[in-house]
Amino acid sequence: MPKGKAKAAALVAAAALLLSACSAGQDSEGGASKYDPSKPIPGSDKGSFTATAAEIKEALKTDPWWYPTLFVDCKDAATKAEGCNGERTEGVYNAIPKDLVSKRWKICFAVPHVSDPYWVAADFGAVEEARRLGVDLDVYEAGGYTELSKQLNQIDDCVSSGAEAIVIGAISFNGLDAKVEQLVDQGIVVIDGLNGISNPKVSGRAVLNWREMGGAVGDYLKKQNKSEKVAWFPGPPGAGWAEDATAGFNDAIKGAPVSVAATKYGDTSKEVQLKLLEDTLQADPGISVIAGTAVTADAAVAGNVGGGKAKIYADYLIPSTFDAIKDGKVTCGVSDQPVIQARMAIDMAVRLLEKIPLDDQKGRAFPAPKLVCGPDAGADANLDSFIPETTFAPADFKPVFRVTK
Numbered sequence: 109m110p111k112g113k114a115k116a117a118a119l120v121a122a123a124a125l126l127l128s129a130c131s132a133g134q135d136s137e138g139g140a141s142k143y144d145p146s147k148p149i150p151g152s153d154k155g156s157f158t159a160t161a162a163e164i165k166e167a168l169k170t171d172p173w174w175y176p177t178l179f180v181d182c183k184d185a186a187t188k189a190e191g192c193n194g195e196r197t198e199g200v201y202n203a204i205p206k207d208l209v210s211k212r213w214k215i216c217f218a219v220p221h222v223s224d225p226y227w228v229a230a231d232f233g234a235v236e237e238a239r240r241l242g243v244d245l246d247v248y249e250a251g252g253y254t255e256l257s258k259q260l261n262q263i264d265d266c267v268s269s270g271a272e273a274i275v276i277g278a279i280s281f282n283g284l285d286a287k288v289e290q291l292v293d294q295g296i297v298v299i300d301g302l303n304g305i306s307n308p309k310v311s312g313r314a315v316l317n318w319r320e321m322g323g324a325v326g327d328y329l330k331k332q333n334k335s336e337k338v339a340w341f342p343g344p345p346g347a348g349w350a351e352d353a354t355a356g357f358n359d360a361i362k363g364a365p366v367s368v369a370a371t372k373y374g375d376t377s378k379e380v381q382l383k384l385l386e387d388t389l390q391a392d393p394g395i396s397v398i399a400g401t402a403v404t405a406d407a408a409v410a411g412n413v414g415g416g417k418a419k420i421y422a423d424y425l426i427p428s429t430f431d432a433i434k435d436g437k438v439t440c441g442v443s444d445q446p447v448i449q450a451r452m453a454i455d456m457a458v459r460l461l462e463k464i465p466l467d468d469q470k471g472r473a474f475p476a477p478k479l480v481c482g483p484d485a486g487a488d489a490n491l492d493s494f495i496p497e498t499t500f501a502p503a504d505f506k507p508v509f510r511v512t513k
Contacts, residue, residue, distance in 0.1 A: 142208045143464050149208070152467075155200035161493045168497070171240065175448055175475060175498075177201035182308070182471030189308040191281065192472040193317055201473050203455045204464055206241050212513070213243045213461045215454065216266035217301070218259055219277040222249045222507040225426040225500060226446055230277065230302055231508060232501035233450030238511040241458050245511040246271070253347065256283045263287055273297035273311075273457035275450075281348045282306045297460045300472075301453035302446060304348065311460050313472035314452035316444045318349040319356030321423045324442045324477045325399050326360025328421070328488075335365040339388045341381060341400030342423075345373035353423050357399070369395060382407040389414045397421065402429040402441065409437045425480065427500050433482035434491060440481040445498040448475050 143149075155167060155174035167174045178196040181187060187194030217234045219227050231247055238245035246269065248262040256279045263284075266274055274296060278284050281304050288307040291298050300313040322342070329336060340357060343350035354371065361368075370388050374380045381404045389395050398408050398420045405422040407413070409432050422429050422441035432438040452473055456466060467473065480494045 142210050143462055150205050152202045157198045161495055172203040172205045174200050174202045177473050178476050179470040180472040190306040191304050192313055202467050204459050209241050214271050215273045215457050216246045216271045217275045218248045218263055220279050221252050229446045229501045230450040232505050233447035234454050235508045237451040237454035247509045253279050256280050275299040275301040275453045277301050278303045278305045297457050299453045299457050302449050312456040312466050314449045316474040318352035320477045321442050322353030323356035323360040324479050325421045325423050326357040329366050330361055330364035336397045337369045337395050338397040339395045340368050340371045341404040343376050343401050376401050376403045378407045382411045385413045402426045405429050405438045436483040439484040440479055443478040443499045445475040448498050
């Protein structure tokens, strides 16, 4: 459990108050809840933030599972309400046991698309957690980041179909604020999952800020304390996650002998990224570090950009980038563990439907960014401590859009 977690008695009291306020003890069909606020949740004392990879692997196979996590108290006065960005507390996310689920709740998961390994991994995590908890799940994919209106319509379709909770992988940070307001007013549980939503009224958040992804790369370069000239390729212009990654990277390298010689935005297709790379390094052959999206890293390797002289870093991971790290062609990449974020999001939705308080009652939980380095990083190589199952779906997994009996 997180450091500084409230004493068991205080947690029990808080839970009892919450249950009283929400008329807990009854599910939406009038059946008795299986949650007893006078008793600790089974398994809620398990785990450690500093657990080994072997311990975490075993934990993810258990019911309930646990995972090292960072928490943000969304109600703290110092926390920025929009998106719940504030001080992080190290701890452990303890999922609820499946035995506490009183009915087959109906949940929807709205995602931007499932056309790349990242969102396929998120789909896998959500599906696995829905199956573990015995709830129904419908997955809606909008078809891309230009399809905000379609995502809004899909959420309406989800509600019309009888959904009691919705996990939203938002296409736009601000574009769903009015819809969230409407859903909450209807009594629907809304979980911000993986991408970030501005509206403070969401019921819970399983999402990592992309500032931390870019920041992880910047922190590593700063710790090397070497003079470097960086070409930074954050992704599509105007995309919130790309802007956040850029801000995090630039903040992290302050005071380091690292200069950003070029920042080039572009669509995350390999063709676009390769053209940006070639143009940038042709204009400045002195670039010593290529950093940015996983697709940028893949394109740099495939195109042998700069003759392989520049070190390559990715601010997120897809399977092909991880393979390049293992082969020593990419130095390091950052994982935000989308499988785990999706599992957290579904667990949050179910526990709130069951009137069980969120773990640590802090509102936002997410795995700490994991910098994964291969042999090109020398002594910093840490492949043995990385758990691919937290980040990638199985190689033979195909997106699943419905989980039911």
